[in-house]
Amino acid sequence: MPRPALRLAVELDGDGAHPAAWRRAAHAPAELLTPRRIARTAAAAENAGFTLVTLDDSILPPSSGAGPVGRIGAVERAAFVAAATSVVGVAPVVATTYAEPFHVSSQLSSLDHVSAGRAGWVVGTEEDPTAARAWGRPLVEGPEALAREARDGLRVVRDLWDSWEDDAVIRSVATSRYLDRERLHAIDFEGETYSVKGPSIVPRPPQGRPVVLARQDLVPAELTDVALVGGTTAAETGAAGEAAKAAGVPLAFAEIEVALDTPRESARERIADLERYSPWEERPDRLRYSGSAEGLVALLAELAAHVDGVRLLPLVLDEDLSVLSRLVLPELFVRRLATRPLPGTTLRTSLGLPRPVSRFATDTDAVSATPAALVREETR
Amino acid sequence: MTRTDPTDVPRPDAQLHFGVFFQGVNHWTIWSDPASGSQIDPASFLRVARTAERGLFDAFFLGDGQRLRESEGGIHELDVAGRPDSITQLSALAAATDRIGLVSTSNTTYNEPADLARRLAGLDLLSGGRAGWNMVTTHNAWTGENFRRGGFLDHADRYTRAEEFLTVARSVWNGWSEEAVAASADARSWSVPGAVGRVRSRGAHFDVDLAPTLPRSTQGHPVIFQAGDSGEGRDFGARNADVIFSAHGLDFDDALGFAEDVRRRLRAVGRPEDALRILPGTEIIIGATEKEAEEKARWVRLEQVTPAVALGIAGRLWNIDLSGRDADGPLPAEDPVIVEYTGKFGSSRFRDTLATVAEWRAKAEANGWSLREAVIELGPQRGHVGTPAGLAEKFARFVRYGAVDGFNVSPYLVPEGLDDIVDLLVPALQERGVYRTAYTGTTLREHLGLAPVE
Ligand SMILES: Cc1cc2nc3c(=O)[nH]c(=O)nc-3n(C[C@H](O)[C@H](O)[C@H](O)COP(=O)(O)O)c2cc1C
Numbered sequence: 001m002p003r004p005a006l007r008l009a010v011e012l013d014g015d016g017a018h019p020a021a022w023r024r025a026a027h028a029p030a031e032l033l034t035p036r037r038i039a040r041t042a043a044a045a046e047n048a049g050f051t052l053v054t055l056d057d058s059i060l061p062p063s064s065g066a067g068p069v070g071r072i073g074a075v076e077r078a079a080f081v082a083a084a085t086s087v088v089g090v091a092p093v094v095a096t097t098y099a100e101p102f103h104v105s106s107q108l109s110s111l112d113h114v115s116a117g118r119a120g121w122v123v124g125t126e127e128d129p130t131a132a133r134a135w136g137r138p139l140v141e142g143p144e145a146l147a148r149e150a151r152d153g154l155r156v157v158r159d160l161w162d163s164w165e166d167d168a169v170i171r172s173v174a175t176s177r178y179l180d181r182e183r184l185h186a187i188d189f190e191g192e193t194y195s196v197k198g199p200s201i202v203p204r205p206p207q208g209r210p211v212v213l214a215r216q217d218l219v220p221a222e223l224t225d226v227a228l229v230g231g232t233t234a235a236e237t238g239a240a241g242e243a244a245k246a247a248g249v250p251l252a253f254a255e256i257e258v259a260l261d262t263p264r265e266s267a268r269e270r271i272a273d274l275e276r277y278s279p280w281e282e283r284p285d286r287l288r289y290s291g292s293a294e295g296l297v298a299l300l301a302e303l304a305a306h307v308d309g310v311r312l313l314p315l316v317l318d319e320d321l322s323v324l325s326r327l328v329l330p331e332l333f334v335r336r337l338a339t340r341p342l343p344g345t346t347l348r349t350s351l352g353l354p355r356p357v358s359r360f361a362t363d364t365d366a367v368s369a370t371p372a373a374l375v376r377e378e379t380r
Numbered sequence: 381m382t383r384t385d386p387t388d389v390p391r392p393d394a395q396l397h398f399g400v401f402f403q404g405v406n407h408w409t410i411w412s413d414p415a416s417g418s419q420i421d422p423a424s425f426l427r428v429a430r431t432a433e434r435g436l437f438d439a440f441f442l443g444d445g446q447r448l449r450e451s452e453g454g455i456h457e458l459d460v461a462g463r464p465d466s467i468t469q470l471s472a473l474a475a476a477t478d479r480i481g482l483v484s485t486s487n488t489t490y491n492e493p494a495d496l497a498r499r500l501a502g503l504d505l506l507s508g509g510r511a512g513w514n515m516v517t518t519h520n521a522w523t524g525e526n527f528r529r530g531g532f533l534d535h536a537d538r539y540t541r542a543e544e545f546l547t548v549a550r551s552v553w554n555g556w557s558e559e560a561v562a563a564s565a566d567a568r569s570w571s572v573p574g575a576v577g578r579v580r581s582r583g584a585h586f587d588v589d590l591a592p593t594l595p596r597s598t599q600g601h602p603v604i605f606q607a608g609d610s611g612e613g614r615d616f617g618a619r620n621a622d623v624i625f626s627a628h629g630l631d632f633d634d635a636l637g638f639a640e641d642v643r644r645r646l647r648a649v650g651r652p653e654d655a656l657r658i659l660p661g662t663e664i665i666i667g668a669t670e671k672e673a674e675e676k677a678r679w680v681r682l683e684q685v686t687p688a689v690a691l692g693i694a695g696r697l698w699n700i701d702l703s704g705r706d707a708d709g710p711l712p713a714e715d716p717v718i719v720e721y722t723g724k725f726g727s728s729r730f731r732d733t734l735a736t737v738a739e740w741r742a743k744a745e746a747n748g749w750s751l752r753e754a755v756i757e758l759g760p761q762r763g764h765v766g767t768p769a770g771l772a773e774k775f776a777r778f779v780r781y782g783a784v785d786g787f788n789v790s791p792y793l794v795p796e797g798l799d800d801i802v803d804l805l806v807p808a809l810q811e812r813g814v815y816r817t818a819y820t821g822t823t824l825r826e827h828l829g830l831a832p833v834e
Contacts, residue, residue, distance in 0.1 A: 035507075038506070103491075136494065136587055180457065194528040
């Protein structure tokens, strides 16, 4: 049975995936940190037909070497991008390693409100120990502790999203009540390192829960909407996608770093140019593609049998994004290998994900429902 | 009635500044009226911000509260509640507005300086230098239950933490020198060598070491607002603030007394008297005639103080559950129950219960007030009421005599509540030469007429 067409995401942080990408950017270096640049890049991705843009982040500078050391916080950029676009989903990277999960929940919930249901969250982690010094918090060290803070943070954030049922605001003039307290819930989270009372200060997000994207080794499958998978070959990547779905994650997206031939230079030449400044380290959890637009289309066609979408990390945004939008995405759409998001719908709808009912819902319809009906129809 | 005005108007050319406070958690926002819109839909925020921008306001302002209010037995149900994270909401508004300042109330107890300073700086860059930060110090342990450290801070330490917080935040904002980024892609590195500093700070509250990740904005860094009213709060404001958001703006003498107190404190710390702006919070209720305005004010009060709200407020004073009683009847006959103030519930409590109850009884009896009328008349008086011309005259006097620099206006209706202020009052102020007729700057600091940061 053929799978539904691919959903396309693109990472828009900085000037591109290569640490020296800024050398080939089509703007003056300082322009990177301006609202104009951020809006323009997001508009290019939206017009190209991407379903989702992601925005990397850390409290630490993006480069410790000769690259950019400036970055506006991903949540702030995402909210700005949401207001400057109308269709594309927006997912900042946010780590709960040191941040307050209560604030993270409010921020992402608010992002979902300001975008009318287009918010996602790429669950991140602050692995570098110097992040603890920046935060002024006790060091979280080692894979186990990092995973604990990611998992607990995600649990708290999700529960807070659920802590207001959809219809908690009743505006009942007859009883003088704006809220129905029966539809608001303390979450009473007790973790190993902290506890959180709740409920949220923000009403339930339009999507119920913004879309959670995460690496499989970081958080449990049942808390994830989209697994971010990768490998060093297409076969490995496809297998990782299948494995994530077998583990129960609804969707799997392959992570692919891409460098494309442009009208003037080949991908190989462009990479070589940047390698003069710094190496582009390969990561075992990311596929890398360099070459022609047709070659990328062929790779994505191959992967489409195993994953539900891809997250592309372009070598240089100002160069690769335009090749993607002129040559790659149109071809994918024509061949029905990928779909565009529908205007006026939520990110969940574009991804084919149901809208979850609050886990605290007292509504009898929801409680008595069969698993398939655990999803309430989109009512926005 | 008022102190005699000096014959010379001390500030004949003074200009009034307006901010708008989009409220989210108390009974002053009327939700029962059909015109009342959503408290969370982005369209409501946009509508208010754009109306304020049309009215040449300095700032759009969001408050802060990190725990849903409770009344006995559970979540407080009677008032509007549920609001966005302020910096996230304002970052979206940055893309949808051009000139108006965007002020976030953010707490110094349940945030960390490197993170909050970075968020505010991001908002400042995204908005082209329009960000402000209203520093609040709420520290009760009840709010702390939503955070990793719980309620860790003593009342006595709230401002020492805030002050150290601000010191770290300022170092983060000033961490990059001007022209810190390479002029071209051929440079040796993206940042100019030596132009990006490090912030190392070790004090009683923070021990941090970080590399700031943002340049200064067009206005240098976010404008500092402060809203604490205790002596400590006022001293903190005098030392650190650009704007004081006060609760002294209704009565001329009270406002002038507050302003003179702030100026005294400014002099004591060696800052010039015009180093900060004083913007009291207020409602503004407008009618075509005085009578119409009074009738409207009466309607507003009755919508705000519903029978249930009146019983709730009186119940908190008496410490008795009064639900089910008749709000339009007399005050409760029984004596109040005295309990120790715990800082809980997040809604205001009364400090001196016995004296307050005695005063309420005496005044209700003298005026023949019902319980609800007593709550309306004796609760905090909220607003200026009048015709556009009358209010414009009054405000001109307030600002020219140095009692205020302007007002942070709380609309009682979202999102339409600002419309008549912008359409009727602003022109009346402009006619009298006390209100700008166009924005003359692009940053919040410029709107407020503050000196550039050095
Ligand atoms: C007009 C006004 C508005 C305030 N708004 C807030 C607010 O939105 N959130 C908050 O946590 N505290 C708010 N506060 C509280 C103060 O900022 C301060 O934290 C508190 O009053 C304790 O300080 P103090 O003892 O100096 O008054 C406000 C205070 C005033 C006077």
